[in-house]
Amino acid sequence: MKAVAYIEPMKVEIQDIEYPSLELRDGPGVNPANVGRQCPHGVILKLVATNICGSDQHMVRGRTTAPAGLILGHEITGEVVEVGRDVEFIQQGDLVSAPFNIACGRCRMCKEGHTGVCLNVNPERPGSAYGYVDMGGWQGGQAEYVMVPYADWNLLKFPDRDQAMEKILDLTMLSDIFPTGYHGCVSAGVTTGSTVYIAGAGPVGLAAAAAAQLLGAAAVIVGDMNAERLQHARDVIGAETIDLTEEGTLPDKIEQIVGEPVVDASVDAVGFEARGHGKDAGEAPATVLNSIMEVTRAAGKLGIPGLYVTGDPGAADDAAKEGSLSIRIGLGWAKSHSFSTGQCPVMRYHRQLMNAILRDKVDIARAVNATVISLDQAPEGYAQFDSGVAKKFVIDPHGSIKV
Numbered sequence: 001m002k003a004v005a006y007i008e009p010m011k012v013e014i015q016d017i018e019y020p021s022l023e024l025r026d027g028p029g030v031n032p033a034n035v036g037r038q039c040p041h042g043v044i045l046k047l048v049a050t051n052i053c054g055s056d057q058h059m060v061r062g063r064t065t066a067p068a069g070l071i072l073g074h075e076i077t078g079e080v081v082e083v084g085r086d087v088e089f090i091q092q093g094d095l096v097s098a099p100f101n102i103a104c105g106r107c108r109m110c111k112e113g114h115t116g117v118c119l120n121v122n123p124e125r126p127g128s129a130y131g132y133v134d135m136g137g138w139q140g141g142q143a144e145y146v147m148v149p150y151a152d153w154n155l156l157k158f159p160d161r162d163q164a165m166e167k168i169l170d171l172t173m174l175s176d177i178f179p180t181g182y183h184g185c186v187s188a189g190v191t192t193g194s195t196v197y198i199a200g201a202g203p204v205g206l207a208a209a210a211a212a213q214l215l216g217a218a219a220v221i222v223g224d225m226n227a228e229r230l231q232h233a234r235d236v237i238g239a240e241t242i243d244l245t246e247e248g249t250l251p252d253k254i255e256q257i258v259g260e261p262v263v264d265a266s267v268d269a270v271g272f273e274a275r276g277h278g279k280d281a282g283e284a285p286a287t288v289l290n291s292i293m294e295v296t297r298a299a300g301k302l303g304i305p306g307l308y309v310t311g312d313p314g315a316a317d318d319a320a321k322e323g324s325l326s327i328r329i330g331l332g333w334a335k336s337h338s339f340s341t342g343q344c345p346v347m348r349y350h351r352q353l354m355n356a357i358l359r360d361k362v363d364i365a366r367a368v369n370a371t372v373i374s375l376d377q378a379p380e381g382y383a384q385f386d387s388g389v390a391k392k393f394v395i396d397p398h399g400s401i402k403v
Contacts, residue, residue: 001016001017001018001019001143001144001145002014002015002016002017002143002144002375002376002397003015003017003071003139003140003142003143003144004071004072004073004140004142004143004375004378004379004395005017005028005069005070005071005072006059006060006066006067006068006069006070006072007068007069008062008068009060009061009062010060010061010062010386011060011379012060012072012378012379012382013379014375014376014378014379015069015071017071017143019145020044020139020145020146020147021044021147022038022039022040022042022044022082022084022147023036023037023038023039024036024037024039024137024138024147024149027069027071027137027139028067028068028069028070028071028137029066029067029069029070029133029134029135029137030136030137031122031123031124031136031137033123034122034123034136034137034138035137039084039147039149039150040084040085040086040087041084041086041087041149041150041151041152042084042087042147042148042149042150042151043080043081043082043083043084043087043090043147043148043151043155044080044081044082044145044146044147044148045076045078045079045080045081045096045098045141045145045146045147045148046078046079046081046144046145046398047076047077047078047141047143047144047145047146047395047397047398048077048078048079048095048168048172048396048398048400048401049077049078049168049169049172049394049395049396049400049401050073050075050076050077050078050141050142050143050172050394050395050397051073051075051172051173051175051176051177051392051393051394051395052073052075052142052378052381052382052385052392052393052395053074053075053176053177053203054202054203054204054271054307054385055074055132055307056072056073056074056131056142056382057382057385057386058271058272058273058307058309059072059132059133060072060382060386061273061314061386062313062314063272063273063309063312063313063314063315064133064134064309064311064312064313065133065134065311065313066132066133067133070131070133070140071131071139071140071142071143072131072140072142073130073131073140073141073142073143073146073395074100074129074130074131074132074140074141074175074176075100075141075172075173075175075176075177076097076098076100076130076141076146076148076175077095077096077097077098077168077171077172077174077175078095078096078098078141078146079093079094079095079096080092080093080094080095080096080151080155081145083151084151087151087152088152089152090151090152090155090157094155094157094158095157095158095161095164095165096155096156096157096158097155097156097158097171097172097174097175097350097354098130098141098148098154098155098156098175099115099154099156099175099176099179099346099347099350100129100130100175100176100343100346101115101116101118101127101128101129101343101344101345101346101347102118102121102122102128102129102130102135102136102138102149102150102154103115103116103118103121103128103150103153103154103347104118104119104120104121104149104150104153105150105152105153105154106120107119107120109126110153113345113347113348114345115345115346115347115348116342116343116344116345116346117342117343121136121138121149122134122135122136123136124136127342127343129343130146134310134311142375142378142395143375143397144375144397144398154347156174156347156350156351156354158171158354159358163358164358165400165402167357167358167365168400168401169365169370169372169394169401169403170357170362170363170364170365170370171354171357172365172370172394173207173364173365173368173370173392174346174350174353174354174357175346175350176344176346177203177204177207177368177392178207178210178211178353178364179344179346179348179349179350179353180204180207180208180305180344180346181204181205181206181207181208181209181210181211181267181269181305182207182208182211182214182215182344182349182353183303183305183344183345183348183349184198184204184208184211184267184268184269184303184304184305184344185208185211185212185215185217185265185267185303186215186303186349187301187302187303187304187305187339187340188265188266188267188300188301188302188303188340189264189265189300189301190211190212190215190217190264190265190303191215191216191217192215192216192217192218193216193217193218194212194215194216194217194218194219194263194264194265195217195218195219195221195258195263195264195265196212196217196219196220196221196263196264196265196266196267197221197223197254197263197265197266197267197292197295197296198212198220198221198222198223198239198266198267198269199223199224199266199267199268199269199270199274199288199291199292199306200222200223200224200268200269200270200288200306201222201223201224201226201229201230201232201233201241201390202224202229202269202270203368203392204269204305204306205222205224205229205233205267205269205270206222206229206232206233206237206367206368206369206392207364207367207368208267208269208303208305209222209233209237209239209367210237210362210363210364210367210368212267213237213238213239214356214361214362219240219257219258219263220237220238220239220240221239221240221241221242221254221257221258221263222237222239222240222241222242223241223242223243223244223250224241224242224243224244225243225244225245225275226388226390227243228388228389228390229388229390230242230243231390232369232390236366236367236369237367240257242254242257244277244278245277245278245279246279247278250277250291250294250295251294251295254295261295262295262296262297262300263295263296263297263300264296264297264300265296265300265301265302265303266292266295266296266300266302266303267292267302267303267304267305268288268289268292268302268303268304268305268306269305269306270288270306271288271306271307271308272285272306272307272308272309272312272315272320272323272325273285274286274287274288274306275287277291282316283316285308285312285315285316285320285325286325286326286327288306289302289304289325289327290327290328290331293328293331293332293335293337294331296335296337297335298335298336299335299336299337300335300337301337301338301339301340302332302337302338302339302340303339303340304339304340304341305344308323308325308341309323310322310323311323365392368392369390369391369392370391370392370394371391371392371393371394372394372395372396372401372403373393373394373395373396374395374396374397374399375395375396375397377395378393378395381393381395
């Protein structure tokens with residue numbers, strides 16, 4: 001079958017690889033302790049939709065320790081075509097969403113709802129994901145078929161197949177960016193009447209803006225340096241926007257919008273490849289974290305779904321290469337801030353968000369500008385995404401999506 005493989009910085013290619021089985025085979029990035037792992041509790045999915053994520057782009061830019069040949073993709077929606085011996089409730093033919101976190105459903109973390117840090121699926125450290133560096137080596141989903149372990153636990157079945165296919169561009173966002181943006185807002189305490197600042201107008205930032213609207217925020221402000229993405233946030237989501245390339249401080253710009261230089265809640269949807277404010281600013285990985293502390297009111301909360309890594313070979317200094325950043329923790333302490341980081345525990349939210357989609361409470365595909373491409377077009381999609389287009393690329397490996 002065909003799949004998208006990372007080759008080297010700024011290069012991905014379509015490769016022919018083995019059809020998956022209910023066993024974790026050896027390959028690029030597979031932890032040796034996971035090789036040969038039997039998964040009778042798993043299923044094989046025929047991919048209906050699999051998306052390009054900003055987290056994938058970090059690897060493709062060479063900003064992680066991802067090995068050559070790693071099969072990419074952790075945003076997975078598909079049809080069950082093979083069911084393992086120990087699967088009880090998921091059936092062949094079901095149309096399902098797979099959370100990007102791989103979780104066993106059996107460990108302490110899973111039982112407490114912390115599925116982003118499952119203890120049993122990644123021998124390296126808590127937490128796992130499909131097609132991602134240092135996450136155990138589970139094959140990525142930018143392919144024609146993929147294996148999903150612990151299927152009864154991990155998979156969200158759509159209740160009506162025909163209805164789901166009509167809304168597949170919305171439902172494919174349930175595997176990651178919609179719950180992730182929503183989690184960022186919930187972690188930041190967004191509720192009815194909140195004023196919210198969202199750093200970043202990429203797909204996760206746009207999803208967070210849509211989530212803030214869904215949660216009842218009174219003012220949703222999105223900051224970025226990309227004019228096209230900011231215009232999309234204004235025109236489609238109805239957010240207020242701040243162009244961070246323009247002169248002036250962020251608190252002053254927020255005051256012009258809400259009448260005071262602070263907001264109730266802030267969300268970091270950028271992560272470690274952040275740049276400083278100003279037209280010619282260079283990379284400054286702590287910029288977003290420090291700026292959201294500056295503009296969040298006393299006793300406010302910070303949601304940090306933006307990705308930070310422990311290994312960044314392309315970082316500007318040795319500390320940042322190990323994920324050590326110059327964060328103004330004293331400012332956060334003085335303002336009694338609380339914050340939440342890490343993978344979004346997708347299962348905490350995806351069923352409710354599915355219902356919101358199916359009952360027309362949110363149009364997340366339009367909010368993030370879902371754009372369908374074929375599997376063969378994936379390298380072009382990565383290149384366009386890297387250029388900053390205001391699009392969320394949805395790969396359709398089998399021509400299943402009607403547009």
